[in-house]
Amino acid sequence: MPLGESERWEKTYSKFCGLETDFSDDVPSLLSFNIDNGRFDFVVAPLINPSYRPSLVDERDSDSHVLPFAGSDLVVSPLKWRLRVIGKISSWIDLDSEDETLRMNSETALKQEIAWAKHLSLRACLLPTPKGTSCANYARCVNQILQGKLEMEVIFLLSFTRTSLHQSLIFLLRSHSAMKLWLRIPLRKSNSEYPIDSWEIWNSLRLLCDHDSKLSVALDVGSTLPLPSKNSRGRWLGESVKAAIISTDCFVPIDGLPYLQKSHQDLIGSFFHGHAYLGAKGLTRSDSFITFIIISGIPLDDLQTDFGAQKHPHKPYLDYLSNLFEKMEPLSEQERIDFRHRDCLCTPLQPLRDNLEAHSYEMIERDSVKYTQYQRAIAKALVDMVSDEKASELTIVLMVVGAGRGPLVRASLQAAEETGRKLKVYAVEKNPNAVVTLHDLVKTRGWEGTVTVISRDMRFWNAPEKADILVSELLGSFGDNELSPECLDGAQRLLKPNGISIPFSYTSFLQPITSSKLYSDVKSRNNLSYFATAYSVKLHSVARLAPCEPVFTFTHPDLSRKPNNQCYKKLLFNVPSNTGSALVHGFAGYFEAILYDNVHISNEPTTETPNMNGWFPIFFPLMKPLEVHPKSTIEAHFWRCSDSTKVWYEWSVSLPTFSPIHNTNGSSYWIGL
């Protein structure tokens, strides 16, 4: 039973849980037994006889020689090859052996197997774990494969009939670029037997192959207990893990059925997120979110054996995993909406320079939690300003600066009603399109006499009177990045000497993260300037390597601050030592704001306002990922710079190594004044 099976789902595409098998010459039977009978979605099967070694082939026979592949391309349909078989590359291959014959054999065999897999248009091949601690030559061969030299060789290497050659060419053209390589990497604690952290092996291959997006990890959970520390496991969240291999040794038998311990359940659960998405209705098909699950190893001896001849010995494991999947909590409505944005790079809004469009307002206004917080803050401020006794005589002048289509006007009026205070509201908005809506609201909601709409930029409006309270929502994902400081500095002359600004203050935060996905996506844009740009991202496949540190704080009103709002912050992050080594692809940014008194809003993970969804985090990439080793400190520098027309950030790191300064003079990314 495929995980995440659903009625609306075409079975041919639902390939989630597979089984690692031995070499079989009879591929049709192999597929029939494991897929039709065992209900697995795919097999991970060796493509060539494991006893084959290129050097044992007599070269004099080479004219008529046929490699001992499993079957020919014609034994099952092309679609079956593609969807039901992951090629398992021979595990004897050792590309960094000191033995030159073995090394040469390994290179020839690897390339022959890959060429065959490409000929079959397989979706992926599982590469064996590098044997030693050194893997430069392995990386070189993999890198040559990834960069596609083998395409033409396929044709020379194999002998086809004219028809199948033609067919295979078409197939190649259609799909060769899609073949992925999954590198089998054990998830294990380093100890005396394995002195090398297995993450280091992955990292060295990945760096030597320059983050090629077609190279991923197949994380082999194996049987070693206990699992590595949570921090150590957490590193893999930011890596491109396309498959998880679970050995039957990980299971414990209870009443003749296999079960997983809690720690393993949690681990497997974390690989299901993509399946949950595919299970959801009406969403596009895509493999890219999936972590494939692969069961490996021989079944337990003492499993129930009351299944008939038809029953597959690994079926109980599949059943257990399906069951685990079924028990997962379904995605919330908001999670479903945000799903398609997971780890997608978006350019942050520029609401000051650009006039927002209706759908952006709609997105913003949908965040009801935020407006509830504003209403609470305004209510508190009103009560603090006007005692109960004076409630009926005093009228508070409140200006909503940047009123948009009125959500804060509504929150203000509701706060007044709730507290029984009298209010006079000015709704100041620079976008003439939103002003149309505001006028309409005043008419339809009966706000005449209470709300005055002002069609001006808050920085240049000459108000007829001063305000007691200035309310605004100008914050970006990173606090000041939508120029709230510049706007409110321009508007603070509208406030009475003891007037209140809501928000009162806001602070930005940063933390170093691993995110292969984001790094590859930026890199694939093929221009270094994309590394000097900040992005708004719904972070998901991310390892957060150290707690957040505060960056810039702005308080309002503030008459003493320098007019240009330039700031500089040096940040130090300590990666917990039980994390092991890790790779920093950039920094995730957040904000926390004090609206008034104890009323906060935040998207910073540790202080996050529950269910507030108005802001994705911001992501500042690094051109060159930063390797950090246990106990090393990360020293980063962030600058907020400005001139007469724009504001921008520059950033760099200086520990453990130096990066170039990113976005000099705002050449790639800036926010217009």
Added chain:
Amino acid sequence: MPLGESERWEKTYSKFCGLETDFSDDVPSLLSFNIDNGRFDFVVAPLINPSYRPSLVDERDSDSHVLPFAGSDLVVSPLKWRLRVIGKISSWIDLDSEDETLRMNSETALKQEIAWAKHLSLRACLLPTPKGTSCANYARCVNQILQGKLEMEVIFLLSFTRTSLHQSLIFLLRSHSAMKLWLRIPLRKSNSEYPIDSWEIWNSLRLLCDHDSKLSVALDVGSTLPLPSKNSRGRWLGESVKAAIISTDCFVPIDGLPYLQKSHQDLIGSFFHGHAYLGAKGLTRSDSFITFIIISGIPLDDLQTDFGAQKHPHKPYLDYLSNLFEKMEPLSEQERIDFRHRDCLCTPLQPLRDNLEAHSYEMIERDSVKYTQYQRAIAKALVDMVSDEKASELTIVLMVVGAGRGPLVRASLQAAEETGRKLKVYAVEKNPNAVVTLHDLVKTRGWEGTVTVISRDMRFWNAPEKADILVSELLGSFGDNELSPECLDGAQRLLKPNGISIPFSYTSFLQPITSSKLYSDVKSRNNLSYFATAYSVKLHSVARLAPCEPVFTFTHPDLSRKPNNQCYKKLLFNVPSNTGSALVHGFAGYFEAILYDNVHISNEPTTETPNMNGWFPIFFPLMKPLEVHPKSTIEAHFWRCSDSTKVWYEWSVSLPTFSPIHNTNGSSYWIGL
């Protein structure tokens, strides 16, 4: 007296030795005293009153405020400003101070001074040494300046008459891009007072500014004795050192005149190489090879004082340096020829794929030392093959494969004559243009009957008889990089079973080097593929960080070798610990060949054949320079790969950090078969 003064030299361009001066409001007198009277070529002078601090300026006066610059732009001619003044940026500037006022003042002042210097079109400004160990904010400001944001600000910042504005705009357009920044870096040993290696400070700024070629070092030799170790000083040879500042404290008085100790003499001598070039006749003018010398500090008290009122107190120092320069050994003829190639990136020849042109043959044939070595090797082989007794009866069959325009034919015939052996020569050449010359030589030199010209590719010629000796010169800068192995493997069937190949074997060598110049040049080509290309380079401004290691060896004839000649070598380099930290920009490659018996040719520095000039070294760059710290090991990987149409190298490093593998599948650089 300008260093390197020559009659054919226009004085206005010969600016080599300058003097660091105090601030003076009277620039015309400053120039007249130091240049016209003192005979210095330029002054390094502060541009603004050292007591000026931006925060002390009353902002209410800002409308009429004039910055206290030294004079106006009109006090001396634009050309004098440009050629006679290097701007000395205020030394109180501290951009990484914890004191925010000082930091802000520093940033404003730096930008004002630079803007003024650009307005004056100065060629360079001398930046003060960073104050502390951290210099990220300094780097950020310098980086903003280097990337040119200030150009337009100049115009807003300063007040001009209409004419001078126009003039300055033209001047700006013509020359702003040329203004260089020289960062003053002390050459000192790290000790308790200076715990930081000063190279590290330069390195951090340079990396943060991403190797901007407009940023260079002004190396301040100061008075500290003894000088750092030779290895430590050697690092600077590969850096962009545009000026050397020599303090009067470095000199010792002898008979009332200043002298330098031997170690200092040698150090200064190493900065003169560019001057020697400029002193040579008929070569193009260019600043780019020059290291400017700057004298700094107050003159010794006990110097001779018998010079009149006209005499300049620093004149004795200038005289001493001029004297030192005059005593330098002049460049040899060959050095002069090669001078223009120093540190220039050339694409290596592809003599197999391309037919060489006449001027290339001319270059090759000019290397008389090489042919002398060949003649010695052939003579030895002839004597070993044919005893004196049999000299008159036996005729040795010698084939020159790749005969070109015949230099090896000549060397063979001379060897035969010298040893009294009888020779029959086949001159095999694939280039039909060279064959024309060969035929002509046979006629004009009277070689008929002895030399047969064969117009064929050696790999495909069916010879009428087999050869006793096969002579070839197919080696490239890196030994096998012009496909000598492939050609000779194809030709070895022409040889008798006990025949001799000259060369007998060859080995390539590599060593890690620092070369800012080469790195910047590759980077300026603005395409990463240029980092995956090898270059032929007359290495000069280079720090060789570790001894060479052997890479690939080929022996001829060799019937047991694999036909594809693919090889892989892992190399380990240990940087001597007294070098300190350093930056590896790539690897320099060389070769050594055994022609026959004990007759060698080599361009590897420690075994170099004297006066052989046929091969520049090869340079393999790294995309991302590699930081190495004391006691760290460099692990590099080199592969020689091939397919049916080409041969190429791939390379990477894995220690201390990983690089991507360069030139995967020969995508950027390959040698055609």
